[in-house]
Amino acid sequence: MGCCSVTQRHTGVDEVGPDEIELLELSGDHLGVWSLGESRLQLSVRSSRDDNQPPSCCTSVPQVEQRRNHAGVLWGKSREELHGRIFSQQPIRGWEGRPAHMYGEIIHSSLMCLHSKHSKEKREHFLVLFSFHLLLLSLDHTKQDFIYEGMLPLSGLSFHIIPMDNDSCQSPHMFEISSSMVHPKIFICPNAAELHTWMKHMKDRRHKSRTQPSSPSHCALSYLLPCDEHWKREELKKYLLHAPIWEWEGSPIQHMGPPDYVSVVHIINTHRQGLQERLMILFPQDILLLSVDNKQLNITYQGRLPRRGVRATEKSALPGRLEFELQGELMETLHVSCTCLEDYQNWIFHLQRA
Template structure:
């Protein structure tokens, strides 16, 4: 009786034995194992499909590994900024607090006045846009500012600087700052910036920042000197809803700032306000309960208002703001220092005391009468001539 072999021959659908199947581990939906029911045609289709997907993945990885600045890739530059290495002029919270970098690139900032361009490195976070200038000699970043994207508007612009070399520009505008125009290396890069900023602005509308992502929640109440100074810097660049008039930095350098409570004469309730003193104006802002958003409430010209003390009783830190075109406002301070500062700045009896009003000179005597007096009193006449500056 003959022996029969139990080894499967290369016949049938696939011509591959069970020992060889174990060596065929391919990327697919079945945990990387090629099924016996899959023929060569299906295998070739899957291989060609995977080959088509590889260049896309590789291009993304290549983009991240591309040398961007000073021989470093984007990942290396991001890590340097995140690692809390000192960046010249840095203000505010550490970079990692702003979240993950959505997009970044080297661009050129166009100056509308001098028509010159200077390089900048932009980093877009989920809710903020960081602007850094470059010091190539030291291979170092210089901090220029952080802008909340919720208050920005972005659009493509074309200045036609050189017809033979078209520019790829976009501009960002805000009520809190002058328009900034950036030039990109390509049209695609400019469109990416526009799309990313628009997307993040929309996200900031439907998904507002949490208190941990907003510096305002850390700075209020501004009951310490360092908080006051940081809050002044924050207000000069933060979005302020319902803002009216020219950008806030055109109002000059902010002076005293504090939280006060205001009641009008009709007693419509106690209202918390953030009051900021500028050289020519007194600015009133409100803040929401979560300390995330600021709203414009109005501004008063300092020349048209005056603070009047209401009571000298202990603990009554109140004064009235009065003006010709202003309904009287009762202002209550939270501490003695704020009360004394506001009284000092707003209750000065003569706001024009810096203008020295000289006394008018005495009237000159008529010519005929002066001559007679000179003839009768020559010594006095000589003195009088010396005083009037005549010879």
């Protein structure tokens, strides 16, 4: 059987339309965002901080390094905590386009400064490198908020290190990005090692974006698994209702109603040896079983069970042995093992209630 898809798919992450590219521009002493929307060209000027508050931007690059060393990467948080915040659907001021997890994994990120050639102003930014895109976030230190400034496809970007001029007072460790649609932007890294890390990662990801384009749906699935956080489960429910599913049988998945619960489980039945990893999704009338390949790129239909004809029997709630059985008159007994106590308790609750 073939692949069943209910929505039109992009062929790659580099097919970015007007609603998916935000172009950055400098306007006077302020940072602005050029947005290609309905009016095709609109400028939304980002005002700087309150005039009475001294800017915390990179007037001195060592200040950034000091903040990194003594208080985490930013606001006392580690890089992993900041990535989790970006992915966890917490509102990022001014965010536009697809959810962050649709852009794939985060390859690298760091705090650095955007330097204006005209005003000589330096303002702190948090740069995030996804699989094939570069995300620019400005900062509101008072509220500890990110402010969305743009998402740029790497395939169309050029970048190079700006050599140090011994006769000038320019900051060291600088690189510039530009493209046919983006005016040059100069960023100052806190040290030489960070500069070379960015150059290495961006060159590598740009090459891969041109030679190995990846579908946005694949990026989404790989980041949503394992679905071990609430927001991942909620996003996975939405994703599965529109994802291509191989070897699908029966009525379309959209006709099964809204999913009640989803988790990764391991199943043993009487005819097969060993554990089989499955995505188990609970619908109002059915229990759906799906498999995911090792690269987390493709989903395959494995079957569905009617909720009304299935009963769940608890076997073990001990740590490391969170097991129950699914039994029914027209099916063989399935031994189900959960990966965490929360999943076990939710499945027992849903399947044993009247």
